Amino acid sequence: MSLLEIRNLSVEFETVKGTFRAVDGVDLSIGENDILSIVGESGSGKSVSMLAVMGLLPWTANVTADKMEFEGRNLLTLSSKERRKIIGQDISMIFQEPMSSLNPCFTVGFQIGETLKEHLGLDRNARKKRAIELLDLVGIPAPEERLKAFPHQLSGGMSQRVMIAMAIACNPKLLVADEPTTALDVTIQAQIIDLLVNLQNEKGMALVLITHDMGVVAETAKRVVVMYAGQQVEQQEANGLFATPHHPYTHALLDALPERSLGLDRLPTIEGIVPGAGDRPDGCLFSPRCKYVQDDCRASVPPLENISDTTLRCFHPVDLEGQAT
Amino acid sequence: MTAAIEGHELKRYYQVKGEGFFAKPTILKAVDGASFSLESGKTLAIVGESGCGKSTLARLATMIEKPTEGNIFISGADPHAHGGAEIPRLRQDVQIIFQNPYGSLNPRKKVGVILEEPVIINQNVSAADRRRLAETMLDKVGLRPEHYDRYPHMFSGGQRQRIAIARALMLKPKVLIADEPVSALDISIQAQVLNILMDLQEEMNLALVFISHDLSVVRRIADQIMVMYLGKVVEQGEASTIFANPAHPYTQALLGATPAVDPKLRRERVKLTGELPSPLNPPPGCPFHTRCRFVQDICSSTAPPLETKFERLVACHFAEAAVES
Amino acid sequence: MDSVADTPRKSMLRQNLAEFWYYFSESKSAVVGLAFLAGIILMAIFADFIAPHDPTIQYRECLEHAPAWGEEKCNFIFGTDYAGRDMLSRIIYGTRLSLVAGGIVVLLCLSVGIVFGLLAGFFRGWVDTTIMRIMDTIMSVPGLLMALVLVAILGPGLLNAMIAISITYLPHFVRLTRSSYITESSKEYVIASKVAGAGRFRIMFITILPNCMAPLIVQGTLSFSTAILDTAALGFLGMGAQPPAPEWGTLIAENRDLMLSAPWTVTFPGLAILLAVLAINLMGDGLRDALDPKMKRS
Numbered sequence: 030m031s032l033l034e035i036r037n038l039s040v041e042f043e044t045v046k047g048t049f050r051a052v053d054g055v056d057l058s059i060g061e062n063d064i065l066s067i068v069g070e071s072g073s074g075k076s077v078s079m080l081a082v083m084g085l086l087p088w089t090a091n092v093t094a095d096k097m098e099f100e101g102r103n104l105l106t107l108s109s110k111e112r113r114k115i116i117g118q119d120i121s122m123i124f125q126e127p128m129s130s131l132n133p134c135f136t137v138g139f140q141i142g143e144t145l146k147e148h149l150g151l152d153r154n155a156r157k158k159r160a161i162e163l164l165d166l167v168g169i170p171a172p173e174e175r176l177k178a179f180p181h182q183l184s185g186g187m188s189q190r191v192m193i194a195m196a197i198a199c200n201p202k203l204l205v206a207d208e209p210t211t212a213l214d215v216t217i218q219a220q221i222i223d224l225l226v227n228l229q230n231e232k233g234m235a236l237v238l239i240t241h242d243m244g245v246v247a248e249t250a251k252r253v254v255v256m257y258a259g260q261q262v263e264q265q266e267a268n269g270l271f272a273t274p275h276h277p278y279t280h281a282l283l284d285a286l287p288e289r290s291l292g293l294d295r296l297p298t299i300e301g302i303v304p305g306a307g308d309r310p311d312g313c314l315f316s317p318r319c320k321y322v323q324d325d326c327r328a329s330v331p332p333l334e335n336i337s338d339t340t341l342r343c344f345h346p347v348d349l350e351g352q353a354t
Numbered sequence: 355m356t357a358a359i360e361g362h363e364l365k366r367y368y369q370v371k372g373e374g375f376f377a378k379p380t381i382l383k384a385v386d387g388a389s390f391s392l393e394s395g396k397t398l399a400i401v402g403e404s405g406c407g408k409s410t411l412a413r414l415a416t417m418i419e420k421p422t423e424g425n426i427f428i429s430g431a432d433p434h435a436h437g438g439a440e441i442p443r444l445r446q447d448v449q450i451i452f453q454n455p456y457g458s459l460n461p462r463k464k465v466g467v468i469l470e471e472p473v474i475i476n477q478n479v480s481a482a483d484r485r486r487l488a489e490t491m492l493d494k495v496g497l498r499p500e501h502y503d504r505y506p507h508m509f510s511g512g513q514r515q516r517i518a519i520a521r522a523l524m525l526k527p528k529v530l531i532a533d534e535p536v537s538a539l540d541i542s543i544q545a546q547v548l549n550i551l552m553d554l555q556e557e558m559n560l561a562l563v564f565i566s567h568d569l570s571v572v573r574r575i576a577d578q579i580m581v582m583y584l585g586k587v588v589e590q591g592e593a594s595t596i597f598a599n600p601a602h603p604y605t606q607a608l609l610g611a612t613p614a615v616d617p618k619l620r621r622e623r624v625k626l627t628g629e630l631p632s633p634l635n636p637p638p639g640c641p642f643h644t645r646c647r648f649v650q651d652i653c654s655s656t657a658p659p660l661e662t663k664f665e666r667l668v669a670c671h672f673a674e675a676a677v678e679s
Numbered sequence: 680m681d682s683v684a685d686t687p688r689k690s691m692l693r694q695n696l697a698e699f700w701y702y703f704s705e706s707k708s709a710v711v712g713l714a715f716l717a718g719i720i721l722m723a724i725f726a727d728f729i730a731p732h733d734p735t736i737q738y739r740e741c742l743e744h745a746p747a748w749g750e751e752k753c754n755f756i757f758g759t760d761y762a763g764r765d766m767l768s769r770i771i772y773g774t775r776l777s778l779v780a781g782g783i784v785v786l787l788c789l790s791v792g793i794v795f796g797l798l799a800g801f802f803r804g805w806v807d808t809t810i811m812r813i814m815d816t817i818m819s820v821p822g823l824l825m826a827l828v829l830v831a832i833l834g835p836g837l838l839n840a841m842i843a844i845s846i847t848y849l850p851h852f853v854r855l856t857r858s859s860y861i862t863e864s865s866k867e868y869v870i871a872s873k874v875a876g877a878g879r880f881r882i883m884f885i886t887i888l889p890n891c892m893a894p895l896i897v898q899g900t901l902s903f904s905t906a907i908l909d910t911a912a913l914g915f916l917g918m919g920a921q922p923p924a925p926e927w928g929t930l931i932a933e934n935r936d937l938m939l940s941a942p943w944t945v946t947f948p949g950l951a952i953l954l955a956v957l958a959i960n961l962m963g964d965g966l967r968d969a970l971d972p973k974m975k976r977s
Contacts, residue, residue: 296549298546445874460868476875
């Protein structure tokens, strides 16, 4: 049975210019001990969809789904009190900006202790012991001293480690990492990714990695969901996706990576930009930029279909040779 | 042939207030001895993590700041000689684009005004000619003449970066400093902007100083590389030589930490333990010795000189061991 | 590819205005405040046509006449004061003085405050220290007391009152300009201008200043209402506009002795002050919501 099961998730925002659909028909299923990566460019709805699962969106957001279940419990109908019990304990999350994710007014020890007190009801001494254990687990040297440190005394990498320590404090079953390394330096990024994957292995939790960095995805994820303009366009095993992407968007995106075109004079590009709120095309959202576009693509939105081991939203998927069928 | 831009033993120190009320000010050695020489049409990539001094080097090259020691030469002329009398003339030859496309354009000015500002300040050109020049430039970076009258907030990140490029090239400079020009952009947009940079470099015979932490981009675009760590140059030479076989342990670690999609391009991950030391209080001897896997006693006492080994400049006592590994 | 920027140019301004109005009109009280203020301004402009009587004519037969409606003799809706002048007309003409006082105070503060703030922010060092310490000194004395002392030195009168009030408000504007200048000056577009060769003057006034205006506009609006209040206070204390000028504070002062026998003579000017200040404050809050990017929701 999968841990988190989502069918047809949509999120809409009311704005000055009318309704904006940030997430449009996303299907996800995350098993225990799974590493799923959600990739997409900015504005593709990758963060918003997970925030919707966590119930962390502002009230202006309108979340709808056919099914949104965590361990068989329906997250849509849960009262906010019950939801809070799950969020932070069974599902937790880390964010892109480690420096601003920690409250600058309180020490690291206090902030970790808060989580432990809220969810596990540990007493003072047990909290301290557990906090030291956690900091040690995420590779912070001299954890006893670090407990008294304020966030501004920590570097970006250290802050992210503290965030991870807080996130795994209650042994969550699912950890959502939203661009956890984007704000960090390359060598620190490698450390944090290794830490996350090791923790995932040791603790047997599921990990959802939201990122735009294809390299990070290729080196960590087992399965990959590719999102474009709020829609899920492709889902595949990581190896398969990077070897034979089937959606024209995934295909073009991978081609645009600098490392894939070392021999070429210029980088292959995707012409145009992601459609905004006001100019979404009628048919397939990628059709205005697609190399393989045909008339039916412009007429109607392709449904999300399973083709062998791939979930695709495309009428004319690209096969192995890079030709549209 | 004189180099378009040349740096000779550039140093830039800042006085920083110490912690505490009575603490003595400490000296921050942001750039500590960097030399380079770049011809027209070539690209020099300056690579390093935060605090390595790459952005300070950009400020020195654009003559916003004066080097504490050493000299900079623009087409052979020293701007800081004769009390800086030549700066206004030489400034036109060196222009810059920044990382954050949202911060680098004045939000209260129309695109046309932004583009024409450098011309208004430096040259005596009629309004009609200025406008024609601005529109030509917009065309060159793939925007349309009607964008002349729009405000920056109406453009996406990639389009803004194009405007920034257009502005930098309005004065027909000989040198373009690009400070992390694509790190804030999505992959597909990144490819577009890189292509534009390469096209314009070819067309205008620009010397391009490309500052970046992303080695997969650097590998794509650079002719020469300068790797910096805490203000010091640790390795410098032809890009192909260094990418084929990095000789400094830090360069190796950087390459190893850069995630790659293609398994063939993945290097064995040389794990760096520990954090980046603070540039305010760099380790004695070789600045990298606290995180280096080849460290020996001499490293913590004597700073290795930058010398020619294996057809490049490298500052390491044990470059031989590093190359062989 | 240019979907974002492809809206026709003409509608650009309209779109900006529409967005401004969207945020502004989210607060109903701000809209009410704006409408009321518009009414006051119209009243000030067309006072000659609206006011039923000349504000200085003394109707000797109707001294201290209570408010009356539809009477044949002494038909004064707001009553008359100790000298038999029509209260309504005096209040209507008073709007002119109050609005002018508020407006001039804000203009003085903005122009002087911006210059000092920019100088402090640009030069830093001793220029900054000198300017800011002077401003701190001004702020350390209670505003009205400071204004009283200044008027005592300059001599009573509406113009001097306005100057005095401007000086007491100046520190807020200087501080605000300085802080937003410092925030803006570290942005990359400023460096880009420097690289393009822009001089000091250009950087200060053309590149950065327009980006500091939003908080200044809000501060200006809110100061407008306090300026009206303080002008009235000085007028009441006899240090502001001098009788027979129908300034609101002066109106209350000259009828102070009649507070018990003819309460309408002080009630209506007081109400006028209250409503005008309230309207401007409500509008100022709405402006802040619409202009302050920190409060803007996406």
